Amino acid sequence: MLKKVALGGTFDHFHKGHMKLIRRAFEISNYVIIGVTTDELASKLGKVDLEPYEKRKEKVEKFVKEEFSNSKFEVLPLDDPFGPILEDESIWGLVVSPETLHRGYEATLHREKSGLPPLDLFIVPFELAEDGLPISSTRIRKGEIDPHGKTFYRK
Template structure:
């Protein structure tokens, strides 16, 4: 079954294989994808992340293959349009952000909006068997493809 509008969001810092898996799943299940990218101010709470303009540019390079089936938006808070837009049908999240999707559904239900179908994707593992993450890439442990460095 294809969902009409699917949401996916994140910091997308040091764009990597895990981000690709998340986005590919969204395009696999959805006709149109709303991609939210945390702003510098909001995303900066995670630490020393790349500027939002760089993160959005790297996302665009990946997303262009999906023609015009998406919108790329800057997020200033955790939920973006997902808590107000009844046209969004589903959301794709990682294991670590699944609690956010559950909170979004709680808020939607309180507002009388149907809950989103939640799709949780597993981690993409680096060659050392540990999850690929932006933090590990920032720390110089691995590259964006999961290759162990040093």
């Protein structure tokens, strides 16, 4: 197992896709750092109508404590898109989705320029809803699906 792996996200309307990312991180390492986007950063990134940071953070912590009680983890606020991965040389891996893969490449380039080892990137495919489209917080907010990917059919 790797020493430490990290992942980050907004984790709005905590759903099956978020669970898949976190589970993958704990398959790779027993020490996982999870960055949760702060309200301020989310606003800068143009994300609107999100649950408050504290609520999102609590949902992540609750899931990890229930599923991985014997593993070490940290849930940190992300005030910038990268958090500790640019400078913490004890982090060797980054778990990303296809949506966040570009951040992984950016972080690896930055680390190499700073003399740190590159990150191993672990790409987790999107979790699909029953309609075959990715589960996303946006779709949940719009009322298209529930957090498990069940489609709400409208008449």
